Amino acid sequence: MDILEKAVDRVLGGDRSAFQQIVDLTSQKLVRLGARIMGNQADAEDVVQEAYVKAYRALTAGEFDRRSSTNTWLYRIVVNGAIDAKRSRTRRAEASDEQIDPGWDGAARAEARLALAELDDWLRALPADQRAALVLQSMEGLNNSEIAQVMGVSEGAVEQRLVRARATLRQKREQS
Amino acid sequence: MSEQEDFEQRLSRLAGATDALRPSAGFSARVMLAIDAQAAPTFFETTWLSARRLLPVAAIAAAMAVVWAVQVDGAVDDTLAASYASVELE
Numbered sequence: 001m002d003i004l005e006k007a008v009d010r011v012l013g014g015d016r017s018a019f020q021q022i023v024d025l026t027s028q029k030l031v032r033l034g035a036r037i038m039g040n041q042a043d044a045e046d047v048v049q050e051a052y053v054k055a056y057r058a059l060t061a062g063e064f065d066r067r068s069s070t071n072t073w074l075y076r077i078v079v080n081g082a083i084d085a086k087r088s089r090t091r092r093a094e095a096s097d098e099q100i101d102p103g104w105d106g107a108a109r110a111e112a113r114l115a116l117a118e119l120d121d122w123l124r125a126l127p128a129d130q131r132a133a134l135v136l137q138s139m140e141g142l143n144n145s146e147i148a149q150v151m152g153v154s155e156g157a158v159e160q161r162l163v164r165a166r167a168t169l170r171q172k173r174e175q176s
Numbered sequence: 177m178s179e180q181e182d183f184e185q186r187l188s189r190l191a192g193a194t195d196a197l198r199p200s201a202g203f204s205a206r207v208m209l210a211i212d213a214q215a216a217p218t219f220f221e222t223t224w225l226s227a228r229r230l231l232p233v234a235a236i237a238a239a240m241a242v243v244w245a246v247q248v249d250g251a252v253d254d255t256l257a258a259s260y261a262s263v264e265l266e
Binding site: 019020027049053108112122134138139 | 183184186187188189190191193194195196197198199200203204206207208210211214
């Protein structure tokens with residue numbers, strides 16, 4: 001059993017501090033996933049924070065049945081939260097430089113921000129669920145079966161979303 | 177280079193460029209604060225929980241009060257009936 005699953009065991013056993021370990025182990029990839037779907041880091045952090053609160057509540061209420069891995073389960077909460085937020089929320093201002101981890105290299109940060117802005121501009125035409133499916137496949141490296149598990153839909157529905165997303169982007173490219 | 181390759185290459189390039197994204201400083205602490213804020217019961221929840229614990233005691237007390245009231249009522253009726261039936265002799 002890996003460190004993450006052991007930390008989940010400890011939270012299930014009533015050790016609240018073990019949840020901090022879950023956050024430390026997973027927050028980087030969850031914030032990155034959230035940012036790719038939301039299009040900016042500030043909104044992504046809001047979504048991921050809400051996802052962790054939901055996850056903690058579910059763990060302490062005994063609602064996590066462990067039929068999927070903890071990673072997949074957390075991905076699912078973040079993706080669902082991001083899709084809902086994307087449909088309802090207006091874009092927030094980016095976090096100021098003072099809030100950014102000082103350990104993070106400035107050039108890499110600037111490059112990542114530029115890339116995120118380009119990605120957001122490019123994928124803006126897509127509905128939130130299609131955008132999420134495309135990000136999970138082409139940027140997170142998940143296969144259709146894993147995406148179906150994360151999004152709680154059939155593999156056929158995933159395939160349909162991906163085909164539509166690509167068609168929309170191709171159409172957008174031809175128009176420009 | 178086909179259009180499809182362009183498409184996948186662009187996604188791949190943007191994936192690589194955003195790989196370095198990480199949470200802002202203090203994110204983990206903010207998450208734990210949010211969890212603590214959610215976990216702490218509100219005044220209403222605390223009062224409701226305390227009241228719920230007292231509910232069985234209150235139910236038993238109410239039942240005992242009804243029994244006592246019926247008994248007292250019966251005793252008063254007997255006393256009144258006895259006084260109507262009696263004849264005062266002087």
